Amino acid sequence: MADQQAVLEVKNLKKYFPVKEGILKRTKNHVKAVNDISFEVQEQETFALVGESGCGKSTTGRSILRIIEPSEGEVFFKGVNLLDYSKREFRKMRKDLQLIFQDPYSSLNPRMTVKKLLLEPLLTHGTTNKKEAEQKVVEIAERVGLSKEQINRHPHEFSGGQRQRISIARALILNPQLVILDEAVSALDVSIQAQILNLLIELQKDLKLTYIFISHDLNVVKHISDRVGVMYLGQMMELSNTEDLYSNPLHPYTQSLLSAIPSHDPSVKKERIILKGDVPDPANPPSGCPFHLRCPKAYEKCAMEKPAFIEKEQNHWVACHLYE
């Protein structure tokens, strides 16, 4: 996939949330939710962002779409920096960049019928021909597996899986190029997860979509993604092809994450790498490598110096002093 063109290029993205204290609400500190992240997403690939909760993967996704305004950095979509647009101008750009949410229960307006929910993106982006729009709604609804009769119902009449199909239809009706799936299947049952994942893979092929798949579920990520970025405390620790990453994890954090994947075969004895301690407070990140306090292989240098993000093997990037 390396020879393909990058659709999205994220450069040194940072999002700091101010911590305000005292009566005067003066900014005392910052929570560094996303701390200098760079990556590229190729055309029609699925790029996964993984990490434990609070590592900043969702914030990264939302910063790219400017749902949350990033503090610093650049986000190039097909060569233009999305952060250069004014908010009003950027609204038009949203047509190509869509977001699918985790919770299928709160992400659909309970007062709108499925038809209205699906018409809204079209009407927002200038479709005036009502017949054509309604035709499109029926088409996309059927494409994601909803029947024509169901589109006049309200979201509460559907199950979680069906609601997620509605969300997908709502995101895809505008023919976007990049779709960010923020834990899109995490709230669903395993059997439903598989259905939705397969639907997403099918749609990606048919509609030539590019996905950024944000998840904490390593099995799901292995199934769907082409490349994976591992995040810890707002920073990218390792980035590689899915195959390479799962078979040959370089970073000690990735190694311990992968050792925690439950196996389908109970007879296989896996050696688990149990990490000590908790994730540090992102408002006061440790010096040097953010992982050094919990790293089983840490040495003096780790506490002093932040490791550079280097290409250790071809297309296999890692930020760790062990490989410098």
Place this chain on the structure above:
Amino acid sequence: MKSFFGRLRKDKVGLIGFLGIFIVILIGLLSPVIAPYSPEQMFTDHTMEGPSKQFIFGTDEFGRDIFSRIIYGTQVSLKVGIIAVGIGAGCGLIFGLISGYFQGKVDQVIMRVMDVFFAFPDILLALAIVAVLGPSLTNTMIAIGIVFTPVFTRTVRAAVIAVKENEYITSAVAIGVSPLNIIFKHITPNILAPFIVQITLALSGAILTEAALSFLGLGIQPPNPSWGVMLDASRTYMEFAPWTILFPAGAIVFTIFCFNLFGDSLRDILDPKMK
């Protein structure tokens, strides 16, 4: 709508309130038909008479039929209540939506102004506004409308902030819906429940405030029939002609009671957690 009446039927207290309001509104609409006399017609040889067959609620110091005056007073009360609450709810909705949606500095400014209004007791604030504008029917309605604006602003703002947390708002932002459309298509329909409850409760408050203002001589001006005006006029005679004060007071109590009963049950019915 169907389920609304279904649930109201089960709530007997709320139903009584609803029927009471219905009767009051009917009386207001059909005043000329129900009232036996004109509210201003004076029967000079029947002044200060107790209830009788001819005048079922008795007559006042000018020989006017109290029953007819109460019936016509219903019109005044409802008119003032509805228009004043309309003003308050309208302004409150706009300020509340702006305040809750944009937050930040705009919110701070709006809410601090509302806090200033909140600091005064309702009746005192209404009195002050009427004193500035001059007593009349229109100014009474404006004054009561202003008095009720802060309550509505707060109710709406709180509801907007709660609704804004839902992911369907973020979803609308992600799709590129303009802030104005988000406010009117996504937020407003989802805050209607607390807003409507506040309207019913404010209606009784507005009717009561009008009566109080009129009683103090700064609301509706005599000889217009208003329950408050009637109370004010009969204050001096109430010891030897209690009917002059009992019946208008009863009308106020009945109306307020019905609105409050209905408002309380509406709050239960519209609470999404009860569904």
